[in-house]
Amino acid sequence: MSFINLKEKVVQVKIVYYGPGRCGKTTNLEYINKTYRKQIVSEMVSLKTHGDRTLFFDFLPFDMGKIKGYDIKIQLYTVPGQVKYNATRKLVLRGVDGIVFVADAMEKQREKNIRSLNQLHENLQSYKESIFNIPLVMQYNKVDLKEHGIPILPTEVLQKDLNSRLKVPYFEASAITGYNVAETLKKIISSTVVSIQKKLL
Amino acid sequence: MNYGIVSQEQLEQIDTILSDKLISLGVDCVIIIDMAGNIITAKDNGESKYDVYSFAALAAGNFATVDAMAKLVGEQEFSLLFHKGQDSNIHFSKIDEELLLISMFGKGISLGFLRLNVVDVIEKIRKVWAKK
Ligand SMILES: Nc1nc2c(ncn2[C@@H]2O[C@H](COP(=O)(O)OP(=O)(O)OP(=O)(O)O)[C@@H](O)[C@H]2O)c(=O)[nH]1
Numbered sequence: 505m506s507f508i509n510l511k512e513k514v515v516q517v518k519i520v521y522y523g524p525g526r527c528g529k530t531t532n533l534e535y536i537n538k539t540y541r542k543q544i545v546s547e548m549v550s551l552k553t554h555g556d557r558t559l560f561f562d563f564l565p566f567d568m569g570k571i572k573g574y575d576i577k578i579q580l581y582t583v584p585g586q587v588k589y590n591a592t593r594k595l596v597l598r599g600v601d602g603i604v605f606v607a608d609a610m611e612k613q614r615e616k617n618i619r620s621l622n623q624l625h626e627n628l629q630s631y632k633e634s635i636f637n638i639p640l641v642m643q644y645n646k647v648d649l650k651e652h653g654i655p656i657l658p659t660e661v662l663q664k665d666l667n668s669r670l671k672v673p674y675f676e677a678s679a680i681t682g683y684n685v686a687e688t689l690k691k692i693i694s695s696t697v698v699s700i701q702k703k704l705l
Numbered sequence: 706m707n708y709g710i711v712s713q714e715q716l717e718q719i720d721t722i723l724s725d726k727l728i729s730l731g732v733d734c735v736i737i738i739d740m741a742g743n744i745i746t747a748k749d750n751g752e753s754k755y756d757v758y759s760f761a762a763l764a765a766g767n768f769a770t771v772d773a774m775a776k777l778v779g780e781q782e783f784s785l786l787f788h789k790g791q792d793s794n795i796h797f798s799k800i801d802e803e804l805l806l807i808s809m810f811g812k813g814i815s816l817g818f819l820r821l822n823v824v825d826v827i828e829k830i831r832k833v834w835a836k837k
């Protein structure tokens with residue numbers, strides 16, 4: 505649930521990066537954090553284990569400036585991707601307005617991406633929300649590995665596995681080099697803001 | 706998804722309640738958030754400088770975690786959620802299924818006294834909220 509403050513004219517929008525363990529969700533936020541310092545009002549919060557795995561979530565508030573006189577504050581979150589953390593994943597999804605599904609393009613992660621997307625579908629249902637209605641963008645991450653000779657799933661395969669029914673916008677990306685990280689972010693912000701505007705009319 | 710919109714009038718009424726009933730007693734900072742981690746309103750005594758957005762995200766996570774633990778052990782909820790420090794304390798209180806009231810206060814106020822006033826404030830806020 506985005507929260508709209510009519511007194512101070514502020515809209516808070518919650519966007520969650522979701523996907524299997526080690527697919528690069530935290531790396532997306534870290535890249536945004538270091539690239540857009542001017543639009544970030546406070547420190548990134550990361551609740552993680554000693555091994556740098558996300559334990560609960562990462563949080564990064566991102567200032568979009570004004571749209572139609574309203575100050576748009578984007579709250580970026582990541583979920584913990586490890587299988588055992590589904591209870592916390594669900595908590596982070598509460599009140600979500602838009603989702604980036606980060607898939608790991610490494611060939612050996614094929615099954616994990618599909619399982620994670622199916623679980624996202626179930627988790628949203630538990631909030632009476634549908635994966636077919638919520639603003640969603642696919643990101644096929646780690647495409648840089650191809651240059652290092654690591655087998656990567658072709659985009660057509662990822663599209664067929666993950667996006668054949670959803671038919672949402674998608675990007676090949678490399679969170680570590682920043683390739684298409686900003687494009688992914690811009691796309692999910694615009695889809696989400698449009699969807700909120702529609703519901704307000 | 707349902708959208709949380711409060712009118713300017715409602716927010717002003719709520720801010721007045723928070724100022725009159727909590728800040729004037731010496732509470733450093735009061736924040737109302739929803740369970741998704743959005744800030745509804747924040748009031749402070751003018752001295753405290755908290756990063757309220759990060760605070761709201763963490764507080765919502767903390768409350769949700771404790772709530773989920775309560776359910777696991779068969780409790781409806783743990784009614785008191787309180788963190789005590791050397792110089793400052795944090796007290797959480799549920800307004801309803803969607804909203805939380807968080808008070809930050811120092812040594813000058815006892816927990817018992819704070820809780821009494823929080824109960825009163827919540828009742829008043831519920832009345833304002835019901836007018837939606
Ligand atoms: N080569 C390459 N490595 C990446 C890329 N994105 C992330 N990584 C690496 O993959 C590992 C896991 O990245 P994280 O961002 O921590 O993954 P995560 O999705 O947050 O993982 P969890 O918190 O466990 O869910 C790290 O070692 C990253 O450096 C990428 O685009 N290319």
Ligand SMILES: [Mg+2]
Pocket residue numbers: 529530531557558582583584585
């Ligand atoms: Mg992570």
